[in-house]
Amino acid sequence: MRLDLTPRIILDKSQRQTYFWLRVLLYLLAFAVFFYLAFRLAFPIRTFSFSFLNPNSSKNTITDLHDFRGDFINLGNFKAGEDNYFFVSWAGPFSQAAAEFSLNKRSDLADLGTINIRKGYKAFFYPEGEAPGFKEGSLLKSNSRYFIISENKLHEFENLKLVESLGFNPQNFWTVLPEELSVNISGAKITAAESYPDGTLFKILDNFYLKKDSELQKFSSQAAFLSHYPLSWAIEKDDNFLKANVAGEEVIGFADGSLIAYGDAVSIVSGKNIYPIDNFTTFEALGYSWDDLIPAGGDEVSLYEKQKLINLSSPHPSGTIFYATDIDKYYMIHDGQKKLLKAKVIADSWLKKSPILVEEKNLKTQGQCVLSQKSWLFKTYLCQADISSLQNLKGKDYEFKFQSQQNFRANNLTVSLRKDYSFANLNKNLREIFASIKKNYVSQDNAQ
Numbered sequence: 001m002r003l004d005l006t007p008r009i010i011l012d013k014s015q016r017q018t019y020f021w022l023r024v025l026l027y028l029l030a031f032a033v034f035f036y037l038a039f040r041l042a043f044p045i046r047t048f049s050f051s052f053l054n055p056n057s058s059k060n061t062i063t064d065l066h067d068f069r070g071d072f073i074n075l076g077n078f079k080a081g082e083d084n085y086f087f088v089s090w091a092g093p094f095s096q097a098a099a100e101f102s103l104n105k106r107s108d109l110a111d112l113g114t115i116n117i118r119k120g121y122k123a124f125f126y127p128e129g130e131a132p133g134f135k136e137g138s139l140l141k142s143n144s145r146y147f148i149i150s151e152n153k154l155h156e157f158e159n160l161k162l163v164e165s166l167g168f169n170p171q172n173f174w175t176v177l178p179e180e181l182s183v184n185i186s187g188a189k190i191t192a193a194e195s196y197p198d199g200t201l202f203k204i205l206d207n208f209y210l211k212k213d214s215e216l217q218k219f220s221s222q223a224a225f226l227s228h229y230p231l232s233w234a235i236e237k238d239d240n241f242l243k244a245n246v247a248g249e250e251v252i253g254f255a256d257g258s259l260i261a262y263g264d265a266v267s268i269v270s271g272k273n274i275y276p277i278d279n280f281t282t283f284e285a286l287g288y289s290w291d292d293l294i295p296a297g298g299d300e301v302s303l304y305e306k307q308k309l310i311n312l313s314s315p316h317p318s319g320t321i322f323y324a325t326d327i328d329k330y331y332m333i334h335d336g337q338k339k340l341l342k343a344k345v346i347a348d349s350w351l352k353k354s355p356i357l358v359e360e361k362n363l364k365t366q367g368q369c370v371l372s373q374k375s376w377l378f379k380t381y382l383c384q385a386d387i388s389s390l391q392n393l394k395g396k397d398y399e400f401k402f403q404s405q406q407n408f409r410a411n412n413l414t415v416s417l418r419k420d421y422s423f424a425n426l427n428k429n430l431r432e433i434f435a436s437i438k439k440n441y442v443s444q445d446n447a448q
């Protein structure tokens with residue numbers, strides 16, 4: 001028996017035609033919605049915004065707005081002739097960018113100024129600071145002369161016999177060029193074996209120590225020691241040596257920039273702090289390698305103060321080392337500066353994990369556009385730039401540098417990023433979508 005709720009409804013010819021075309025219209029509308037959603041999935045547009053009227057809103061997704069002095073652009077007041085900066089962050093290549101300012105009052109200028117766009121990592125865009133030398137405790141040799149870095153100074157041992165009498169193995173000293181030694185300033189020559197200089201490393205039973213301020217500072221674990229130094233640099237001593245020296249209260253944890261895993265959390269070490277990373281997408285977008293994870297115990301994690309989550313818009317913390325592959329140079333991040341490590345052997349003294357790969361092109365390649373009046377009525381100015389030259393560069397952060405031609409006040413700022421509409425990009429985007437699905441779901445099913 002078939003249930004028919006409309007047994008008495010009979011449509012005449014005109015009504016049947018209307019009904020037919022309404023069905024056709026409904027199908028067309030459904031197909032249009034489907035293709036629109038599929039198109040947006042294949043060619044997504046990422047939109048970011050910032051409200052100068054509500055600068056503390058959690059909805060603001062444009063970050064690090066500041067002028068050339070590093071000060072926040074308060075109330076959206078842009079001044080003529082001054083450089084201003086802002087960032088958007090996303091893991092993925094884009095070929096088109098647009099920035100739109102909404103002013104608080106109308107302007108008669110056709111153009112407000114020029115915007116230059118770079119892609120890379122926020123920390124790699126930091127200004128350069130003074131180049132550091134070899135790390136404390138480094139053992140170096142050059143032309144049959146032997147040295148140790150103590151209190152950041154280069155101290156020469158008087159002769160090979162003294163080196164051996166102190167328990168150092170001359171074969172474990174790194175060979176360096178004479179000009180590389182000059183990066184650290186020279187200290188007093190070591191002439192006697194009565195005591196060890198600060199910076200000397202020891203292995204006593206199963207523990208590792210660094211002599212610092214005439215005391216033996218203990219490393220939290222062998223893994224922590226290896227995040228700083230090669231195993232061969234530690235002089236082996238017995239328990240009597242430990243009893244004969246003053247043991248310091250400080251416990252040395254992991255080297256700055258280390259990636260530690262505890263439970264389900266992955267964190268970056270920087271100074272006395274650890275910064276948990278919010279998800280695997282951020283981890284990979286920051287350029288880190290899963291092979292560099294170091295398992296840590298709860299007692300080691302407790303040595304640090306937990307900071308807010310590292311997310312996609314966060315810069316790399318102090319201790320991060322970048323390697324510019326196209327010019328073969330290493331840089332270390334410290335206190336908001338990018339410091340050149342003048343030789344690979346100097347970088348090796350600091351680096352015990354994979355560096356973050358970048359290129360000098362990140363600093364020099366730019367997209368550019370002019371901020372022109374979009375609508376006089378709605379007080380908006382729009383800048384559209386071709387950034388296809390940036391899309392193959394490494395990095396997650398897009399830096400926008402803007403210099404205005406006149407003083408003005410903005411209420412809102414909007415930035416959008418998108419890819420060109422092409423079959424090549426369609427194929428690439430679909431592969432990225434399927435790879436993401438596989439990473440999120442297939443790997444989880446295998447784990448279960």
